Amino acid sequence: MSQLPKLTFVLGGASSGKSAFAEALVLATGAARVYVATSQVYDDEMAAKVRDHRAARGDGWLTIEEPMDMAKALSQVGTNQVVLLDCASMWLTNHMMAESDLRAATEAFMAALDTCAGRVVVVSNEVGMGIVPDNALARRFRIAQGKLNQRLAEKADLAVFVVAGLPQVLKGQLP
Amino acid sequence: MSQLPKLTFVLGGASSGKSAFAEALVLATGAARVYVATSQVYDDEMAAKVRDHRAARGDGWLTIEEPMDMAKALSQVGTNQVVLLDCASMWLTNHMMAESDLRAATEAFMAALDTCAGRVVVVSNEVGMGIVPDNALARRFRIAQGKLNQRLAEKADLAVFVVAGLPQVLKGQLP
Amino acid sequence: MSQLPKLTFVLGGASSGKSAFAEALVLATGAARVYVATSQVYDDEMAAKVRDHRAARGDGWLTIEEPMDMAKALSQVGTNQVVLLDCASMWLTNHMMAESDLRAATEAFMAALDTCAGRVVVVSNEVGMGIVPDNALARRFRIAQGKLNQRLAEKADLAVFVVAGLPQVLKGQLP
Numbered sequence: 260m261s262q263l264p265k266l267t268f269v270l271g272g273a274s275s276g277k278s279a280f281a282e283a284l285v286l287a288t289g290a291a292r293v294y295v296a297t298s299q300v301y302d303d304e305m306a307a308k309v310r311d312h313r314a315a316r317g318d319g320w321l322t323i324e325e326p327m328d329m330a331k332a333l334s335q336v337g338t339n340q341v342v343l344l345d346c347a348s349m350w351l352t353n354h355m356m357a358e359s360d361l362r363a364a365t366e367a368f369m370a371a372l373d374t375c376a377g378r379v380v381v382v383s384n385e386v387g388m389g390i391v392p393d394n395a396l397a398r399r400f401r402i403a404q405g406k407l408n409q410r411l412a413e414k415a416d417l418a419v420f421v422v423a424g425l426p427q428v429l430k431g432q433l434p
Numbered sequence: 435m436s437q438l439p440k441l442t443f444v445l446g447g448a449s450s451g452k453s454a455f456a457e458a459l460v461l462a463t464g465a466a467r468v469y470v471a472t473s474q475v476y477d478d479e480m481a482a483k484v485r486d487h488r489a490a491r492g493d494g495w496l497t498i499e500e501p502m503d504m505a506k507a508l509s510q511v512g513t514n515q516v517v518l519l520d521c522a523s524m525w526l527t528n529h530m531m532a533e534s535d536l537r538a539a540t541e542a543f544m545a546a547l548d549t550c551a552g553r554v555v556v557v558s559n560e561v562g563m564g565i566v567p568d569n570a571l572a573r574r575f576r577i578a579q580g581k582l583n584q585r586l587a588e589k590a591d592l593a594v595f596v597v598a599g600l601p602q603v604l605k606g607q608l609p
Numbered sequence: 610m611s612q613l614p615k616l617t618f619v620l621g622g623a624s625s626g627k628s629a630f631a632e633a634l635v636l637a638t639g640a641a642r643v644y645v646a647t648s649q650v651y652d653d654e655m656a657a658k659v660r661d662h663r664a665a666r667g668d669g670w671l672t673i674e675e676p677m678d679m680a681k682a683l684s685q686v687g688t689n690q691v692v693l694l695d696c697a698s699m700w701l702t703n704h705m706m707a708e709s710d711l712r713a714a715t716e717a718f719m720a721a722l723d724t725c726a727g728r729v730v731v732v733s734n735e736v737g738m739g740i741v742p743d744n745a746l747a748r749r750f751r752i753a754q755g756k757l758n759q760r761l762a763e764k765a766d767l768a769v770f771v772v773a774g775l776p777q778v779l780k781g782q783l784p
Contacts, residue, residue, distance in 0.1 A: 270598055272563065272737030274755020304748070385597070387447030388622065389564020389739020390572045397740045398479070405449020405598075412598035420597050422735070422770050423620055423755075423762035425779040429600040445773055447738065560772070562622030564739020565747045573654070580624020580773075587773035595772050604775040 260289040261434035263341060264416030266372055267380040270408060272388075276424030278345055281382045282316055287434065290341045293377070294320040295332045297349040312345070326353040329368045333375040340377040347383035351400070351407055361403055369410060383408055385420070435464040436609035438516060439591030441547055442555040445583060447563075451599030453520055456557045457491055462609065465516045468552070469495040470507045472524040487520070501528040504543045508550040515552040522558035526575070526582055536578055544585060558583055560595070610639040611784035613691060614766030616722055617730040620758060622738075626774030628695055631732045632666055637784065640691045643727070644670040645682045647699040662695070676703040679718045683725040690727040697733035701750070701757055711753055719760060733758055735770070 263284060271277030285292050294316065300306050320343075325332035327350065336342050344350075347368075354364045372379055387405045392398055412418045417431035426433065438459060446452030460467050469491065475481050495518075500507035502525065511517050519525075529539045547554055562580045567573055587593045592606035601608065613634060621627030635642050644666065650656050670693075675682035677700065686692050694700075704714045722729060737755045742748055762768045767781035776783065 268598070272735065272755065273741070274737055274752045274759070276755075276759045304745075385447065385738045386740050387449055387738070388560045388562070390561050390567045390576050391448070392740045393569070394743070395479075401740050402449045405447065405451075409449070409451045409599035412600050418598065418600060420602075422779055423618070423768065424759035425762050425768060427602070427770075427777070427779065429597055429602065443773070560622065562624055563735045563737070565736050565742045565751050566623070568744070570654075577624045580622065580626075584624070584626045584774035587775050593773065593775060595777075602777070604772055604777065 261287045263288055263378045263380065263434055264431065265378055266415045266417075267378075268411045268415035268418040269380060269382045269421060270385050270412070270418070270429075271421035272385050275421045277382055277421040278312060279315060280419070280421050280424070280426055281343055281345065281380050284434070285341050285343050285380055288341050288378075290378075291337075291339055292320050293336055293340050293342045294322045295329070295342055295344040296322055296324045297326050297344070297346060297353065299326045299349075299353055326350070327357065327359070327364070330371040333371045333379065336375055336377040338376045342375065342377050342379045343382070344379060345382040347381055347407055347411060348386070348404060351404055355396075355400060355403065365407060365410065369414060372414060381411055381415075383411060436462045438463055438553050438555065438609055439606065440553055441590045441592075442553075443586045443590035443593040444555060444557045444596060445560050445587070445594070445604075446596035447560050450596045452557055452596040453487060454490060455594070455596050455599070455601055456518055456520065456555050459609070460516050460518050460555055463516050463553075466512075466514055467495050468511055468515050468517045469497045470504070470517055470519040471497055471499045472501050472519070472521060472528065474501045474524075474528055501525070502532065502534070502539070505546040508546045508554065511550050511552040513551045517550065517552055517554045518557070519554060520557040522556055522582055522586060523561070523579060526579055530571075530575060530578065540582060540585065544589060547589060556586055556590075558586060611637045613638055613728045613730065613784055614781065615728055616765045616767075617728075618761045618765035618768040619730060619732045619771060620735050620762070620768070620779075621771035622735050625771045627732055627771040628662060629665060630769070630771050630774070630776055631693055631695065631730050634784070635691050635693050635730055638691050638728075640728075641687075641689055642670050643686055643690050643692045644672045645679070645692055645694040646672055646674045647676050647694070647696060647703065649676045649699075649703055676700070677707065677709070677714070680721040683721045683729065686725055686727040688726045692725065692727050692729045693732070694729060695732040697731055697757055697761060698736070698754060701754055705746075705750060705753065715757060715760065719764060722764060731761055731765075733761060
C-alpha cells in the first residue's frame with residue numbers, strides 16, 4: 260500500500276505507457292478506485308482505443324463517464340477514493356469541439372480538483388514537441404494543451420513525465 | 435540575486451513555459467536585462483504571440499529587435515548585462531526563409547555567443563519528437579533545428595529542458 | 610574501456626544526437642563492433658542520411674545490412690562483439706511497408722535480443738510527442754512505435770533518452 264498526494268499529474272506522448280503507469284499508481288494505494296472516462300467515441304479508432312484501455316485497466320473500478328464537466332464528476336468522489344482522470348487531452352478536445360469558453364472551463368476544472376474530497380491522478384498528453392502543424396485548429400489545440408499541462412503541473416504535488424513506459428519525476432516524489 | 439553562467443540553454447516544446455522559465459532565470463540575477471527579439475511578424479497569429487510574450491515579460495527590458503544577425507545584436511551587450519535571446523527557432527526560421535547559408539549563419543551565431551561581453555540565455559524549441567512531417571521544408575527545418583539545439587546544448591554551461599513548465603536539468607546546475 | 614550491459618536502449622527525437630551518443634557508448638567499450646543497418650534507401654533524402662551517418666560513424670565496424678529479420682542479423686554476432694542496431698524505427702517502417710504481422714515480428718525481434726551472444730545497443734525514435742497526425746498510416750505508426758519503445762525500454766538494462774545531444778538516464782546507469 261502506498262500513499263498518493265492530493266493531486267498527481269502524469270504526462271506523456273502517444274503510446275508512452277502513461278495510462279498504465281497512472282493505473283499502477285492508483286492500484287498501489289489499495290484504496291477504492293474511480294475512473295473518470297472523458298472519451299467520446301466518434302469513430303472505430305476511438306472505440307478500439309477505449310476497448311483496449313478498459314481491458315488493460317481490469318475490474319474493480321467505479322466508472323463515471325463525463326466528457327466535459329469535471330465539477331460534476333469529481334463532486335461524486337468520496338474521501339477514501341482515488342480517482343484516475345484519463346485524460347485532460349480528451350477533456351480539452353471535447354471542449355474545443357463544443358466551442359466552450361476555454362478559460363472558464365479550465366478555471367472550473369482547476370476548482371473541481373481543489374474541492375474534490377478524494378485524491379486525483381490526472382493523465383494528459385504532451386503534444387508540443389513536434390513540428391508546427393499546418394492546420395490552424397491543431398495549432399490552437401497544441402497551445403491550449405501546453406497551457407493546460409502547465410496549470411496541472413503547477414497545481415500537482417507529484418508530476419511525472421512518462422517516456423517509453425519509464426517515469427521521469429518532474430516534481431515531488433514517487434510513493 | 436543568483437548567478438548565471440556565460441551561456442544558458444533553455445529548450446522546450448510549444449507552450450511548455452520555456453520563455454517564462456528563461457525570463458525568471460534572468461530576473462533572478464538582478465542584473466540589467468536585454469531582450470533580443472528575433473520574431474518577424476508575418477501574420478495575426480504571430481502578432482498575438484509577440485503581444486502575449488511582451489505582456490508576460492513586463493517592463494525593465496532593453497529590447498534589441500534583430501531577426502537574423504546575432505553578431506550585431508550581441509555586440510551591443512555590456513559586461514553587466516544579462517541577455518534573453520528568444521528564440522533560436524525563430525532565428526532559424528528567418529534564415530531558412532531568407533535562404534541563408536545555414537552553416538555559415540550557425541558558425542557566426544556560435545562565435546557571437548563566445549564573444550558577447552554579457553551572459554546569455556538562449557531559448558529554443560524541441561520540434562523533433564513528433565511524426566516525420568509530410569512537407570519537405572518542415573523535414574529540413576526539423577533536422578536543422580535538432581542540429582542547432584545540439585550545438586547550443588554543447589556550448590552551454592547550463593542546459594534545461596522545460597516540460598509542462600517544470601525544468602529538467604540536462605547539464606550543469608540551476609542557480 | 611567501459612562495460613555495457615546486455616541490452617542498452619537509446620531513444621531520441623529527430624536529429625537529437627541519439628546515433629552519435631549510441632556510437633560513443635559502443636566505441637568506449639573497446640570491443641569489436643558490429644553495425645546492423647536497417648535502412649532501405651527509397652529516395653535521395655534517405656541516401657544522404659545513410660551517407661552522413663556512415664561518415665560520422667567512421668571505420669572499424671563490421672556492417673550487417675538487414676532491414677527486417679533481426680533474428681538473422683543478431684545470430685551472426687559473437688560473444689565478444691558489441692552491436693549497434695540503428696534503428697528500431699526503420700525496422701518498424703520496413704515491416705509496416707511490407708504489411709508484416711507486427712505482433713509476430715516484434716516477438717521475433719525481442720527473442721533475437723534475448724538470444725544474441727553479444728551485447729546490443731538499440732537506437733529508436735520518439736515520435737509520439739507532437740499533435741495527432743491527419744494521416745491514418747502515420748497514426749498507426751505512432752502507436753506501434755510507442756508500443757515498441759515500451760517493449761525495448763522494459764527489456765533494456767540501461768535506457769537513455771537523448772535530448773539536444775545530452776543523455777537523460779531513464780533506467781540503469783551509464784557506464
